[in-house]
Amino acid sequence: xxxxxxxxxxxxxxxxxxxxxxxxxxxxxxxxxxxxxxxxxxxxxxxxxxxxxxxxxxxxxxxxxxxxxxxxxxxxxxxxxxxxxxxxxxxxxxxxxxxxxxxxxxxxxxxxxxxxxxxxxxxxxxxxxxxxxxxxxxxxxx
Numbered sequence: 843x844x845x846x847x848x849x850x851x852x853x854x855x856x857x858x859x860x861x862x863x864x865x866x867x868x869x870x871x872x873x874x875x876x877x878x879x880x881x882x883x884x885x886x887x888x889x890x891x892x893x894x895x896x897x898x899x900x901x902x903x904x905x906x907x908x909x910x911x912x913x914x915x916x917x918x919x920x921x922x923x924x925x926x927x928x929x930x931x932x933x934x935x936x937x938x939x940x941x942x943x944x945x946x947x948x949x950x951x952x953x954x955x956x957x958x959x960x961x962x963x964x965x966x967x968x969x970x971x972x973x974x975x976x977x978x979x980x981x982x983x984x
Contacts, residue, residue, distance in 0.1 A: 849930035867892030919976035
């Protein structure tokens, strides 16, 4: 398994468990869902940290598709170098830091935005590595 695939796996696990703080906070605040809430949704004023936990999970969901797509394309095209390895390492650890800072509510120096931007730039550099190192295969004319 390449380092890039390993970090895709780790990021998938992070995505899988990142909803847990929101669910714990939701149940602690309002109890288990009632049959009516299953049908119409829950309308409770949750504590700020519970809403931030939900947004931290959604934020990773929004970025995961791009990350997974880049890792798969790079793997299928054989693009694997020190830059791609560092991109996935940075992306994964920045996403851990992003979720931690988001849920904690730390807002000094717009640190969450800086952290997010570092992760985004890791994706851009990764995409550039694929673009620069994987040539499309020409399809013969029929």
